Amino acid sequence: EPEVTQTPSHQVTQMGQEVILRCVPISNHLYFYWYRQILGQKVEFLVSFYNNEISEKSEIFDDQFSVERPDGSNFTLKIRSTKLEDSAMYFCASSPGTRSQPQHFGDGTRLSIL
Amino acid sequence: RKEVEQDPGPFNVPEGATVAFNCTYSNSASQSFFWYRQDCRKEPKLLMSVYSSGNEDGRFTAQLNRASQYISLLIRDSKLSDSATYLCVVTGGSNYQLIWGAGTKLIIKP
Numbered sequence: 246e247p248e249v250t251q252t253p254s255h256q257v258t259q260m261g262q263e264v265i266l267r268c269v270p271i272s273n274h275l276y277f278y279w280y281r282q283i284l285g286q287k288v289e290f291l292v293s294f295y296n297n298e299i300s301e302k303s304e305i306f307d308d309q310f311s312v313e314r315p316d317g318s319n320f321t322l323k324i325r326s327t328k329l330e331d332s333a334m335y336f337c338a339s340s341p342g343t344r345s346q347p348q349h350f351g352d353g354t355r356l357s358i359l
Numbered sequence: 360r361k362e363v364e365q366d367p368g369p370f371n372v373p374e375g376a377t378v379a380f381n382c383t384y385s386n387s388a389s390q391s392f393f394w395y396r397q398d399c400r401k402e403p404k405l406l407m408s409v410y411s412s413g414n415e416d417g418r419f420t421a422q423l424n425r426a427s428q429y430i431s432l433l434i435r436d437s438k439l440s441d442s443a444t445y446l447c448v449v450t451g452g453s454n455y456q457l458i459w460g461a462g463t464k465l466i467i468k469p
Binding site for chain 1: 393403448457
């Protein structure tokens, strides 16, 4: 069964540094998403991406964050000038369409900011 | 009122029993509904979509009540492997984002 893959599985970074989290969505999917989950808390939507542009973003997704699809397969989340509170699991998801079509999640990247 | 609300549990249930969870949502414009399960420190995995007419997948039955704005999940003949956190997910007002409940923790005991 095709799956969403994320790398790295764990990223440890000094506060203030930039990180790039990578995702390879399922190949025939058109919609891509990033979510985060702070330890012990619920999953939170960050951003959705379609047709090479952001479709929607949450209040969390401020100027510190950016997303990119640099080639036909990768979908990246960049976090500039990381803060301690950015420590969380970051999940990438993709779906073939929107509305009733469920999203499929990658294993996640655990980001630890020191 | 929270956008998606769930009883956090934990629900401690003996193996073989039937257990049910409810989830309420605040946005009457929500179009799509899902149950995901999440094991500790793992990614959410789709359990089932929830359709207006209700739907069943093996031991799992999901129902939607639009009038009262809740969805439910029933698990019959529960197994030890059903132990997980069950996440209620609804679409927001837009097409794209999912609004997540905080989850209900289920523990199945032998």
